[in-house]
Amino acid sequence: MRQNYTLYGWHLSYFTGKALCYLRYKQASHTLKAVNLFTLTRTIKKKTGAAVMPVLKTSAGEWIQDTTEIIDYIESVHPNNPVMPATPVQQFASLLLEAWGDEWWVPIAMHTRWNYPENYALFEREAGKALLPWAPGFLQKKIALRPAKMLVGMLPHVGIVPDQYATMNVWTARMLDALDKHFEEYPFLLGARPSLGDFGLVGTMYGHLGRDPWPKRELIEPRTNLNEWLERMKNPAPFAKHKLMPNDEIPATLNPVFESVFQEFVPMVAKIGELATAHAQQHGLNTRLPRRIGEVTTTMAGQPFKRGALPYMIWMMQRALDHLDAMPQGDQQAVRVWLASHNAEHILNMNLPRVERRALTVAVTALPKQHMEKAA
Structure with a gap:
């Protein structure tokens, strides 16, 4: 019998996108529930030790924090269509790609969101509505300032300082071009279906680069092959039976x-x-x-x-x-x-x-x- 899951998170969230795309791939019955202020600061903090998202709640009442552990858990109870490749080089490469996607891209995602003011209206609207869904609009806008200020305050801690903007911009353009060229030849990172590395990479693309107005328009949509991969990752289940590269090959x-x-x-x-x-x-x-x-x-x-x-x-x-x-x-x-x-x-x-x-x-x-x- 398949479990029903509740995923607490926001579409705006870096890691919610990763978890959401993964659950869709596994066709695990789930509901995405926007995190409100009480759930975030009280319930989730009490259950997991941190006010963080996303968090997965199982039908048995378990609360699982961290997308890597969410994936490990779902893989253990729903082993069909695994995201871990069956061969050693692709396995190790997938684990590295997940870590790289989870950690290395964070400065890029935050830079392209918070240093381009046109993105803020989307954050303000969605974060405010999620945090205080019952409140009038002016209170929703006010409460959205709290996470916005916290996140902007974190920018220097992840390397987002004016002296490094040019470096990040050059790196981002080069890497997005490389990924666009790759996806011209292959539907996913390691072949014709997604693997663990794809879900590591999709976090920054789903919630930030592919959704915030400025990077979506300037960085993702002009790179049509990359944009098409992102659309596939939003609904990856139809590709679950397809094959990875043969002979343990890395493209x-x-x-x-x-x-x-x-x-x-x-x-x-x-x-x-x-x-x-x-x-x-x-x-x-x-x-x-x-x-x-x-x-x-x-x-x-x-x-x-x-x-x-x-x-x-x-x-x-x-x-x-x-x-x-x-x-x-x-x-x-x-x-x-x-x-x-x-x-x-x-x-x-x-x-x-x-x-x-x-x-x-x-x-x-x-x-x-x-x-x-x-x-x-």
Whole structure:
């Protein structure tokens, strides 16, 4: 018997879009319920430990926070049409793409929303109506200022400062062009049906770039192949029986994407790991880390890019590396060969601390042990 789910979130929300597209793909019976002020600040915070969205409520009364864990849960109870590929390289690539989509694109999504004033009317209308659905319009507009001010206040913490606008704009145009070229040849990232990486990427596209007026008009709609992928992702169930690339292949058209993953995103996570290790050495193991522990500098579009160090990213990378460690030796070797083709063997030697997820951040449970390649 199929469960009925309630997904608490907003169409405006980065991660609600990811969860919503995924539930549609799985054809899991669900209702999207707009989060009001009481539900967000009282109910969800009490049930999950954070005032956050989206959150999935099951028919059994479980409350699941974090889209990665929502997907893992649904996959466990609805195993048909899995989003995880069956072959090792595509599995590992999908996990990396999910982490990259979840974490690396956040500055781009926030920059293209909050630095273009024409977007605000949509946010004000939808956020206000959701938070106080019973209130008159002037109160809805007033209450919408609260999350708007909070989110705008976060911009410098994720690297959105005037000195870095040009870098973000150049990177965004290049990456959207690369994705548009890829989707000219393939319906989804790894073939003819969506996989985990598609759902990681759709978060920034569904709620922000593909819905806010300025980026929708200027960035997404002119790139027709990318726009068509986004439309497919809004209703992906018809593609569930289609095939991924044969022979565990990763399309060469994704090389610019994986260049970003390996040369921009992975080094940033490694530096965050160093900060998390230092914090744990000072404050002890099993201590919940702040959501932001200083700043790190990586590169974006060949330029230095500085942003806040979010230790949550360690958990996402740990998940991918744990999956690799659990593979049979032959499958691990196939992944190593693929990584070598991208000069990306450094990902196997990330000296990350062991972490446990705690709502929106993590706690270090063990100091790092060098992540060594296993003998073939």
